[in-house]
Amino acid sequence: MGRTVDVTELVLRDGHQSLLATRMAMADMVPICSEIDAAGYWSVECWGGATFDACIRFLNEDPWQRLRTFRELLPDSRLQMLLRGQNLLGYRHYEDGVVNRFVEKAAANGMDVFRVFDALNDPRNIRQALEAVKRTGRHGQGTICYTISPMHSVATFVDMAEQLMEMGSDSICLKDMAALLKPQPAYDIVRGIKQRCGEQTRVHVHVHATTGVTLVSLMKAIEAGADAVDTSISSMSLGPGHNPTEALVELLEGTGYETRLDKTRLLKIKKHFAKVRPRYAKFESDLIGVETEIFDSQIPGGMISNMESQLKQQGVGDRLHEVMAEVSVVRRDAGYPPLVTPSSQIVGTQAVFNVLMGRYQVMTGEFADLVLGYYGSTLGRPDPALIEVAEKQAKKGPITCRPADLLVSDWDELSATAHGLKGNDGSVEDVLTYAMFPQVAPKFLTSRASGPTDPTEESGGGNSPAVAVRRDGGLAPITTPVSYDVRIGDRTRQVTVSPA
């Protein structure tokens, strides 16, 4: 025995994303980097879509500079990022040239480990990014989004792991964004992957703490052979966040498994964030404690609060339970996509529309795209009757190819536009920032030179913003009113959703 379990520290990315609406400023992370660097983590997750978005939207911080700073301050650590496959850090599919350039630049600026997932678990949406990572020589981690449905089973997840390994993944991540992964399936899936793909296959397990059961799931995953697990330092853990790093270290004592983590340094990291966290009190999630109702609805906590906010805007906050029941129907009809950005918002919004206007009387453009295959393929086949409705409403046919195969190179156009923006420095990084966040980047580039703003002094704010599907098919926090064109037969009406 005596096997070492590797640990990925989440506090610099998913920790504050889950607990403090991704608002933590770089200035509050810099002082503790040297302790994190020396604590013995396998990797330090520090970059992803929401942190990139928050940097330019709220913090006036250049996310590429944040990455370079982490590289400098964490010289002995593997830096890790979460990458939305063909969506990169944005909300739409990018053509392969953009994907390649993004990965090259992320690696060149210091990224070591790329955790690549797709919201629909469609491996075709993961392949391009993974191959780009491999060309840079960095670590490409193929990712399975864990979900529960009549279509999903241990076998289907193991099948996907096998596909990801065949694509050249250096490791597999089992990613449980909604805290639905119970101990027995955690054990069975990890064991299944090891048996199918070989015991040497590295398996990493990422869980959230929301339902209160997942620390036990991590233990079972470790017993099944998981090589690494994700945790967040205790002062930035639990609730919608993650299991506490120190608890993992302690609970393994005497089991024959151990982490290599330095408890003295962990205590310093804990104390640092315990001191920093209260400054961000207004961004704290309302979801604290344990929410096991998620197991029955299978709807992630953040998605419920978004739907609740949409319903309240329409003056029908009392119909939440109807909508929650409708989510199950919509998800089934759409072929059981996992519920994670952006599928969670697409399914949730359609469920709201079904309840308010009658089932599929009104279909959002995004939901039609989902049903018609424009986000990729789901494990189940969408209801054929629904495909027919979607075809009529969207006035286009279903596809079976990889969605990005329909895209043509738009790099020159993106470059030209980005280079025309005030404040741009002519770098490829700036073009990528613009490509991923075309609505936010122009303002950010203009104000970049004035340096970071203090998020704790933001006016208004409070809690995680609700997120809406934008008309361009992307997603955005609802900070200003968002309008949808709603087609009913031949008539079009506009529905506007505003911040609560």
Next chain:
Amino acid sequence: MGRTVDVTELVLRDGHQSLLATRMAMADMVPICSEIDAAGYWSVECWGGATFDACIRFLNEDPWQRLRTFRELLPDSRLQMLLRGQNLLGYRHYEDGVVNRFVEKAAANGMDVFRVFDALNDPRNIRQALEAVKRTGRHGQGTICYTISPMHSVATFVDMAEQLMEMGSDSICLKDMAALLKPQPAYDIVRGIKQRCGEQTRVHVHVHATTGVTLVSLMKAIEAGADAVDTSISSMSLGPGHNPTEALVELLEGTGYETRLDKTRLLKIKKHFAKVRPRYAKFESDLIGVETEIFDSQIPGGMISNMESQLKQQGVGDRLHEVMAEVSVVRRDAGYPPLVTPSSQIVGTQAVFNVLMGRYQVMTGEFADLVLGYYGSTLGRPDPALIEVAEKQAKKGPITCRPADLLVSDWDELSATAHGLKGNDGSVEDVLTYAMFPQVAPKFLTSRASGPTDPTEESGGGNSPAVAVRRDGGLAPITTPVSYDVRIGDRTRQVTVSPA
């Protein structure tokens, strides 16, 4: 497989004791009793020393009436209490006649399951109460206080379990009041008890959540054969409290173990306490989140805050770390008692004195008594040099007999005094209330007729009170200044500790 795991619900006793300073009024528990009664628990813990104390000290509620009300509202449930062995619900040793009368009256008023422990794990302090329980035909649960020291091992705990079973225990409780029980020892001790005492021996496991690891410990205990575990409904769980009931139910899915609990009722119970809890905000513990430092100091969280409060009163709050280190020394010198009421306060106060006045230059009367055997025997032998110092200071010799053997019957005297108190109703219950809380009972009996006060309208308050060792050898929350006579050689000085 398919084994049923029994569950004891803690919310009516230890849940609010740990999270809300034991302040929950009966009026906030009554409305949810019918759901609790039908939810499928093996037992409902609802009575103990602190709840009894809080009833008469803060709530102007008759604790015996509370018990009778629970009996009436939970007709299909086993009611369970925590009993401090020969100390009953008070802080000193009582002679056997008082112990017998207390147990008889508790059973007569409706108690079913008596969990009997001793702070020093001295089985001689448990025997009388356990035998009294057996005579009533109720369930007597012999209890092991889990602690960590160089003297304690899986074997010593299993030895104790064997002794408790030989005394006639109906089941064994492994009680981890400080959240120190890690998964592997949880497994090993439960397995050891089953192997030594027989697989049919019922083992119950009680843990707190403070260190964040103990839900995994419960899982391992279950795998080792534990018959029952203790949890608290999720809206009254975690932090210094317990693991959430619903999380236990969910995490067992697919493991071959299952609870019999009704999830629909659990959700109602959760919602009830989620609604009630905010009213008690001023009593919430400061200790939220996860505190793994406890594993290094082995000092329970509540004990640290008490010591901190004592030090601040003396204007030396900055010496807490010295005192924490000194606790280890004092505990070793005293023969490694578990740190639980009252040994935690006795050891903690002596550590404070050692740091402030030099090691053992001043010895509290209670610490001298501990060292001399007047609380019972510890697993380790106290330092002989220390016994000598204690003998000189206390002007009495060490004992090796059961402490209660030195006591003579004082029932007639207690009865006479109690029956002379204004407001007493002549019942044996009132005599017992007076016997256990001689300083608080007179005022309570006088005001009893005016009925319960609303604890949420108490003036002042806030958080758990610090607890001090009283001059009569008992313990009390520091709500008014408490004075100690401190002997240094021939001189006596008075030290006064007041609420922070």
